[in-house]
Amino acid sequence: MIRLHVAAEIAQDVALGLDHGQSHYLTSVMRRAVGDEVLVFNGRDGEWRATIEVAGKRGVILRPTVQERPQAFGPDLDLVIALVKRSRVETIVEKAAELGARRVRLVVTERTNAERTRIDRLSAIAAEAAEQTGRLDVPEIVEPVKLAKLIEGWDASRRLLFCDEAGDAKPVLAALDGAPPAPWAILIGPEGGFSPAEREALRNLPYATPATLGPRILRADTAAISALTLWQAAQGDWRSLEVS
Amino acid sequence: MIRLHVAAEIAQDVALGLDHGQSHYLTSVMRRAVGDEVLVFNGRDGEWRATIEVAGKRGVILRPTVQERPQAFGPDLDLVIALVKRSRVETIVEKAAELGARRVRLVVTERTNAERTRIDRLSAIAAEAAEQTGRLDVPEIVEPVKLAKLIEGWDASRRLLFCDEAGDAKPVLAALDGAPPAPWAILIGPEGGFSPAEREALRNLPYATPATLGPRILRADTAAISALTLWQAAQGDWRSLEVS
Numbered sequence: 001m002i003r004l005h006v007a008a009e010i011a012q013d014v015a016l017g018l019d020h021g022q023s024h025y026l027t028s029v030m031r032r033a034v035g036d037e038v039l040v041f042n043g044r045d046g047e048w049r050a051t052i053e054v055a056g057k058r059g060v061i062l063r064p065t066v067q068e069r070p071q072a073f074g075p076d077l078d079l080v081i082a083l084v085k086r087s088r089v090e091t092i093v094e095k096a097a098e099l100g101a102r103r104v105r106l107v108v109t110e111r112t113n114a115e116r117t118r119i120d121r122l123s124a125i126a127a128e129a130a131e132q133t134g135r136l137d138v139p140e141i142v143e144p145v146k147l148a149k150l151i152e153g154w155d156a157s158r159r160l161l162f163c164d165e166a167g168d169a170k171p172v173l174a175a176l177d178g179a180p181p182a183p184w185a186i187l188i189g190p191e192g193g194f195s196p197a198e199r200e201a202l203r204n205l206p207y208a209t210p211a212t213l214g215p216r217i218l219r220a221d222t223a224a225i226s227a228l229t230l231w232q233a234a235q236g237d238w239r240s241l242e243v244s
Numbered sequence: 245m246i247r248l249h250v251a252a253e254i255a256q257d258v259a260l261g262l263d264h265g266q267s268h269y270l271t272s273v274m275r276r277a278v279g280d281e282v283l284v285f286n287g288r289d290g291e292w293r294a295t296i297e298v299a300g301k302r303g304v305i306l307r308p309t310v311q312e313r314p315q316a317f318g319p320d321l322d323l324v325i326a327l328v329k330r331s332r333v334e335t336i337v338e339k340a341a342e343l344g345a346r347r348v349r350l351v352v353t354e355r356t357n358a359e360r361t362r363i364d365r366l367s368a369i370a371a372e373a374a375e376q377t378g379r380l381d382v383p384e385i386v387e388p389v390k391l392a393k394l395i396e397g398w399d400a401s402r403r404l405l406f407c408d409e410a411g412d413a414k415p416v417l418a419a420l421d422g423a424p425p426a427p428w429a430i431l432i433g434p435e436g437g438f439s440p441a442e443r444e445a446l447r448n449l450p451y452a453t454p455a456t457l458g459p460r461i462l463r464a465d466t467a468a469i470s471a472l473t474l475w476q477a478a479q480g481d482w483r484s485l486e487v488s
Contacts (some may be wrong), residue, residue, distance in 0.1 A: 098466050100458070134461040173417075175476050214344070214482040216377040222342050225466065226473040233417050233474055238458040 010045040023059035043137035048073040075236040076101040078185035097129035099228040106144035111192035172230040175211035254289040267303035270344035287381040290315040319480040322429035343374035343472040350388035355436035384479040416474040
């Protein structure tokens with residue numbers, strides 16, 4: 001069944017108007033009509049089954065009928081990525097949504113060629129991926145800041161998995177073995193890596209755990225997906241029931 | 245330094261001609277000239293430092309000088325993927341190269357919308373990714389076959405990690421815990437999943453280990469990258485030195 005993320009409140013029998021884009025998608029692209037059902041979620045009220053009540057020129061109106069799942073969130077995991085090529089940032093945002101990150105923060109580093117980012121576009125990609133992947137919330141996309149400023153404002157109770165290509169850090173699974181539970185963040189550098197000064201600063205943070213991602217050089221999108229996967233498998237909601 | 249994959253033999257002081265595409269890339273795109281050095285590998289003779297000896301209209305000729313690394317291979321890991329949308333197959337091939345798969349096999353399943361595949365194009369993508377990621381070989385891309393035929397010709401000494409969205413399989417790390425070492429293959433289904441008959445057949449194979457990739461629905465490219473990552477971390481060359 002089609003799943004749609006909406007901004008508005010969802011409550012039983014309270015009419016829910018869709019915006020132009022979603023109305024068009026539902027009726028013209030997916031050919032749904034009055035009486036058909038969809039699933040809706042907004043990150044607050046859980047997932048609801050809703051019936052198309054009006055499908056006209058002025059858009060679609062839904063009528064939520066039954067809550068299918070109460071609101072729930074995955075583990076408290078942020079992904080922090082250096083700004084890379086726009087297409088790779090977009091891939092990373094899509095994958096972060098599939099892999100259960102709660103936020104994606106963008107960071108400007110010394111070796112970043114900061115292309116302009118459109119947060120609204122990245123948020124739309126995150127929402128669409130959340131619709132497809134079945135989660136009940138949408139990752140928040142946070143405006144880019146410089147690395148120094150990110151560190152300055154860091155909440156030290158959030159551990160930082162610092163994916164460090166250079167040096168002698170342990171592999172991610174070994175680095176996370178016995179580590180404290182969430183909240184965590186994963187930090188992925190630009191494709192040229194962090195500068196020596198940045199690495200030094202990151203390694204000295206008391207809340208940082210450096211880790212490596214294997215013996216080959218990875219593109220930023222691959223590194224992000226691999227690190228999210230390993231964190232979920234070791235610390236997050238991919239763990240086996242026996243382990244958790 | 246620029247790394248190039250070549251088909252020809254590489255030996256010290258034996259002139260090595262580059263094809264038109266690589267010659268153009270080296271001189272016109274990357275602006276390299278006579279006397280500059282590059283790295284070359286062919287999957288057999290290791291990695292060599294080579295000097296540009298001729299850079300003319302008829303192409304580039306290199307002179308290999310020093311072997312930088314002897315030939316080596318990663319773990320014996322195949323990735324078997326159902327044919328999905330061409331752009332996603334291309335992403336998967338790129339990522340399989342970065343994540344150390346030795347072969348990528350394409351398979352046609354009941355729910356596959358088999359778009360035409362161009363093996364030569366996929367092989368070129370694999371070679372380019374191998375150049376960037378630093379490995380000494382290029383993953384082989386194997387022509388699509390039907391799932392039944394793939395199973396019929398399977399070498400039972402190769403274990404199969406069957407990524408099964410439906411059902412009650414263990415998470416990948418738990419499923420691989422204590423499993424025998426390589427050779428292995430990872431099987432990723434189409435985005436509509438395997439049919440019930442296919443799942444049943446796959447689950448009954450004596451060499452198959454079913455496993456799940458977390459609680460969310462993943463696109464085929466995400467599933468492939470996540471499964472490759474977890475296999476490398478648990479069984480392959482991403483393991484910590486202490487564990488291996």
